[in-house]
Amino acid sequence: MADTRELLLNAACQLFAEYGFSKVTTRMIAQKANVNLGSIHYYFGSKEELYFETFRIAIDADFPLTIEKLLAVDPNLLTTPEGKAYAIQRLTYDYYNRHYNFLEKWKRQLIFREMFSPSPVYPKLVDKVLKLESDKMMEFYFMLVPNASLTEAFVWAHYPDTQATYYLMAETLIVENISLDFMAELNRNVIKTTTRMMIMLLDLPVPEMLK
Amino acid sequence: MADTRELLLNAACQLFAEYGFSKVTTRMIAQKANVNLGSIHYYFGSKEELYFETFRIAIDADFPLTIEKLLAVDPNLLTTPEGKAYAIQRLTYDYYNRHYNFLEKWKRQLIFREMFSPSPVYPKLVDKVLKLESDKMMEFYFMLVPNASLTEAFVWAHYPDTQATYYLMAETLIVENISLDFMAELNRNVIKTTTRMMIMLLDLPVPEMLK
DNA sequence: GTCTATAAACCGATAGAC
DNA sequence: GTCTATCGGTTTATAGAC
Numbered sequence: 487m488a489d490t491r492e493l494l495l496n497a498a499c500q501l502f503a504e505y506g507f508s509k510v511t512t513r514m515i516a517q518k519a520n521v522n523l524g525s526i527h528y529y530f531g532s533k534e535e536l537y538f539e540t541f542r543i544a545i546d547a548d549f550p551l552t553i554e555k556l557l558a559v560d561p562n563l564l565t566t567p568e569g570k571a572y573a574i575q576r577l578t579y580d581y582y583n584r585h586y587n588f589l590e591k592w593k594r595q596l597i598f599r600e601m602f603s604p605s606p607v608y609p610k611l612v613d614k615v616l617k618l619e620s621d622k623m624m625e626f627y628f629m630l631v632p633n634a635s636l637t638e639a640f641v642w643a644h645y646p647d648t649q650a651t652y653y654l655m656a657e658t659l660i661v662e663n664i665s666l667d668f669m670a671e672l673n674r675n676v677i678k679t680t681t682r683m684m685i686m687l688l689d690l691p692v693p694e695m696l697k
Numbered sequence: 698m699a700d701t702r703e704l705l706l707n708a709a710c711q712l713f714a715e716y717g718f719s720k721v722t723t724r725m726i727a728q729k730a731n732v733n734l735g736s737i738h739y740y741f742g743s744k745e746e747l748y749f750e751t752f753r754i755a756i757d758a759d760f761p762l763t764i765e766k767l768l769a770v771d772p773n774l775l776t777t778p779e780g781k782a783y784a785i786q787r788l789t790y791d792y793y794n795r796h797y798n799f800l801e802k803w804k805r806q807l808i809f810r811e812m813f814s815p816s817p818v819y820p821k822l823v824d825k826v827l828k829l830e831s832d833k834m835m836e837f838y839f840m841l842v843p844n845a846s847l848t849e850a851f852v853w854a855h856y857p858d859t860q861a862t863y864y865l866m867a868e869t870l871i872v873e874n875i876s877l878d879f880m881a882e883l884n885r886n887v888i889k890t891t892t893r894m895m896i897m898l899l900d901l902p903v904p905e906m907l908k
Numbered sequence: 909g910t911c912t913a914t915a916a917a918c919c920g921a922t923a924g925a926c
Numbered sequence: 927g928t929c930t931a932t933c934g935g936t937t938t939a940t941a942g943a944c
Contacts, residue, residue: 682898735929914939915939926930
């Protein structure tokens with residue numbers, strides 16, 4: 487078949503995201519993809535190169551919403567407290583939804599696993615994704631609070647990430663020990679609470695829909 | 698030597714916490730402990746049983762500060778907004794410091810790894826630690842906001858944990874890419890910001906020292 | 909390109925000398 | 927209790943038939 491490579495890559499993305507590199511065997515991948523074991527080395531050379539390849543996909547995320555895009559629509563957005571609060575709300579929701587989208591969950595799962603158990607891919611991941619996202623978000627908070635300290639801006643910029651990471655990784659635990667419905671409601675509540683927190687922390691007016 | 702067992706256990710705690718069960722080999726443990734490979738099976742029977750043994754230590758944490766202890770000192774603590782804010786501050790700081798203590802960092806690291814990559818230890822861990830801590834904290838927030846929803850209380854109860862998890866796991870990444878000093882200042886800032894957030898979320902007065 | 913058979917390396921565990 | 931040598935099993939990777 488022509489798409490053996492694609493089948494393998496798909497299976498690898500799911501498996502590596504769920505169990506991590508060392509717990510996934512090439513036999514598991516071949517079986518899930520319904521192709522022959524030898525194909526892995528035919529198409530990718532080695533297990534490690536297949537692993538690296540999954541990151542090429544995970545990293546190619548849809549380009550995020552940025553403050554520049556919001557300012558292009560309304561150049562005066564950051565001149566009022568309500569506008570600032572609105573910007574936080576939009577950026578936080580966008581970030582959280584992109585990284586906690588059930589359909590593409592595996593992408594962030596894969597990245598988080600790599601953060602916590604670094605492999606040779608990790609320096610590349612830092613340069614191409616994590617640093618860029620972090621700097622972009624810190625830049626935005628410095629627009630809002632020009633005299634903020636570096637650590638303050640860092641903590642603010644990473645708040646949505648701390649929430650997304652935790653609940654993404656603990657999802658199985660919560661679903662198994664409580665329920666799937668609870669997890670879904672929790673998901674809605676977390677994003678709402680996180681956004682409200684960000685706005686309150688910066689002493690801005692909380693929009694009605696977040697109360 | 699009499700403390701071969703102790704040496705092995707020590708090495709195992711550090712290694713399992715840092716790299717996870719599947720990436721650590723018995724040979725690595727024996728080498729780090731400077732004892733013979735055979736000793737592992739002499740003292741613990743198997744790699745898995747040694748792994749379980751590290752959890753016996755990690756789980757035996759110092760008993761946490763509870764709202765009951767605070768109420769024993771001042772039974773009227775929760776009758777004023779200032780008292781409620783004080784209770785949140787004490788409990789949050791206690792939780793964060795216990796779980797993010799640099800000296801005993803490995804304990805939480807080990808537990809987090811188990812949460813994200815469950816092994817046969819995990820059901821026991823859920824029952825003996827995670828469920829207890831979670832329920833205890835949720836109970837406290839229900840005292841403060843009796844008509845809160847389950848998910849609201851859950852999100853509040855787990856906020857310190859989301860922060861501790863994230864920064865504990867990302868510590869290496871931050872230290873290597875920015876600096877150790879930055880990490881130390883970040884650490885102080887995170888606990889302060891988290892506590893302030895908890896208090897603001899519940900519409901309570903923020904103590905002067907947290908502003 | 910696909911498949912089977914197998915090589916080469918590694919790991920956990922054990923046997924047995926001391 | 928400690929140590930060496932080695933077994934048995936699994937894994938990645940490869941060689942070679944088709």
